[in-house]
Amino acid sequence: xxxxxxxxxxxxxxxxxxxxxxxxxxxxxxxxxxxxxxxxxxxxxxxxxxxxxxxxxxxxxxxxxxxxxxxxxxxxxxxxxxxx
Numbered sequence: 458x459x460x461x462x463x464x465x466x467x468x469x470x471x472x473x474x475x476x477x478x479x480x481x482x483x484x485x486x487x488x489x490x491x492x493x494x495x496x497x498x499x500x501x502x503x504x505x506x507x508x509x510x511x512x513x514x515x516x517x518x519x520x521x522x523x524x525x526x527x528x529x530x531x532x533x534x535x536x537x538x539x540x541x
Contacts, residue, residue, distance in 0.1 A: 485492050
């Protein structure tokens with residue numbers, strides 16, 4: 458007797474009539490509410506998003522401050538040309 462290989466595939470957990478991949482794909486389209494990501498995958502992605510956000514915040518705080526626009530106080534003292 459041979460042992461079945463352990464798998465994380467959702468296809469093996471679904472009982473459908475023929476067990477063919479084509480039938481499973483059709484079943485998945487017909488029943489979107491029953492198909493969810495595994496807890497392991499969801500937790501992994503949540504952790505990846507957290508670390509990505511932390512790295513992004515760290516990069517933003519470490520970046521030098523660049524003065525793109527001049528001070529607006531000097532611009533407000535000059536009269537604008539369209540008000541006569």
